[in-house]
Amino acid sequence: MRDIVATGNLVEVESVNFSYDRLQVLKNINLVVPKGKVVAIMGLSGCGKTTLLRLIGAALVPDEGEIRVAGRAVNRLGDEELFALRRKMGMLFQFGALFTDMSSFDNVAFPLREHTRMPEPLIRDLVLMKLHAVGLRGAAQLTPAELSGGMARRVALARTIALDPMLVMYDEPFTGLDPISLGVISQLIRKLNDSLGATSIVVTHDVAEALELVDYVYYMSDGKVEFHGLPEQVRAAGLPSLHQFVYGEPDGPVPFHYPAAEYGQDLLAR
């Protein structure tokens, strides 16, 4: 945190603990996201990154600690204030989470129709602009069932930025995409962040793409922040678990073999 020139932090996570039933998922997390930057939260599956995202979006409440977005403690807001804050946050879910019973156009128009009283012609223009920004203005009348995975995710992205949010969160945006779609999404994240003047948090385990894209990286393992720094620092990381993660080594601190009895004994046993 002392490595970035702080222009003011949009999101601050302080000493957060969180458990699902008995399983402690997050242990004493401290994290800041400066305004205007694209920050990645990386780690293996199950390390708690999606949970952290949900906590920032106030879909979950931490057991201990505080989460501040734009200076407001998110976990202590009343319903009305939370409502107002959520309109300034956008979240892109892993597979888009488009509403399957309406067209792409209606999906992007959804937040506009629900939260504003804009007349239909104005909504129409805005929706087409957002779809144009993600390159899918021509697909406006298609339903989610008729879109490919990559296209669905781009429409969902258009929906996420429909109200010009100040914070955009991405839950595994690169999962399951072909190389072209990957490049497109990656570029869009950066372009939209900068043109909207927003701040972005990208949760992912796609190392290559993330290191190319983001300004700062947090690496999580087993519910804790094990490392954080600039992308170059991550590439050069000496930390063994981080090294294994970044370079995709099959064996290291995360072992190749699932814990089992001794090989010879297992084979010879009756």
Next chain:
Amino acid sequence: MMTRKELDLWVGIFAAIGIGAMLFLSLKVANLATFTNSDSYQIKAKFDNIGGLKVRAPVKSAGVVVGRVGEITFDNQTFEAVVTMNIGAKYEFPKDTSAKILTSGLLGEQYIGLTPGGDSVNLKSGDTIKLTQSAVVLENLIGQFLYNKAAEGDAKK
């Protein structure tokens, strides 16, 4: 993907035929069209035995339905059955009308038959019919028949 107009049309049709079905049931199947309470008045009649008379049984005069049985209660002082009838407002009967409990067919439902008298004054709402004839109870009839037969047999001896 249906447009709003198409949806509205179908739902409108659905609601229309649904309500139509309810109207059909109320008017053609049930008896809503006949005898709503507003245009009927009440007459009472007391019987020693009402037999199988039920509430909602018809009240007929000259074979035409002029009303329905409204309520059946028991008078604990005189130990008689008190039947309250709802008669259509357009039918007026003289004060000395008699009421009989009759059976439709041989073993059918029981109803009340009104036979008018000759009085010039008509029954008003709340009046009681003085002349009544109770229902014929089958067991009594059989008992009577057997008794008569037995008496005949004795007389012949």
Next chain:
Amino acid sequence: MTARVLELLRALGGRLINNWVWRLGFATRFLWLTLKESGTSFRRFHLTIREIYFAGVLSLIIILVSGLFVGMVLGLQGYDTLVRYGSSEALGVLVSLSLVRELGPVVAGLLFASRAGSAITAEIGLMKATEQLSAMEMMAVDPIARVVAPRFWGGVISMPLLAALFSAMGVFGGYLVGVRLIGVDEGSFWSQMQAAVDFREDIVNGVIKSLVFGVAVTWIAVFEGYDAPPTAEGVSGATTRTVVTSSLAILALDFVLTALMFRGT
């Protein structure tokens, strides 16, 4: 030996409490939330209209056809029995009373539960599994107000209409078989029916029954969908539970309502 039996009873009791009683409490709170958030369903009535279409209009075919067949069978069976006592003119009475008092609300309710109820559960369950409900929450739109409540009211509004249509088709079916096919006197058919079926006692009670069934079935359907585990097996299990629980609820409620309403005329 007794220790094992005790253990079994304890486990059974635990599961009973955990699964049933706890879930019932949760379901009741959920119903309360749905009712509380119903404002949107009526202020933006087109949302509810859409659900009336999916629950009611799409059930029309099965309801009308089933009603017709049930009525026709009642006509056949009824005539067969009545003619032995020389009371075949009472066929209209038999058909109409059976339908309006019992078969209309109950059978229409069962059909509704299996067609529309399961569809509602599957839809909501899938929306949950594909994170559409979470996405809505993140967009500060209450999924209960926007997704659940309109479906609830769509079901409740559709049910009495469907039951009435079922009964009407049934009476028509009984008429077709009795009067047209077998030759029961048309006049007696209708006049005896009109004499026997009372608006308040029979028709209105039948409507009340169908409303109660509508509430029960739709409540179960939306709850199971909302509570379904977000997996394929989860949604399929929830759909099955909807149909089974709704059907049992209809039959049980039917007994209670019949006992209350028709205590020997």
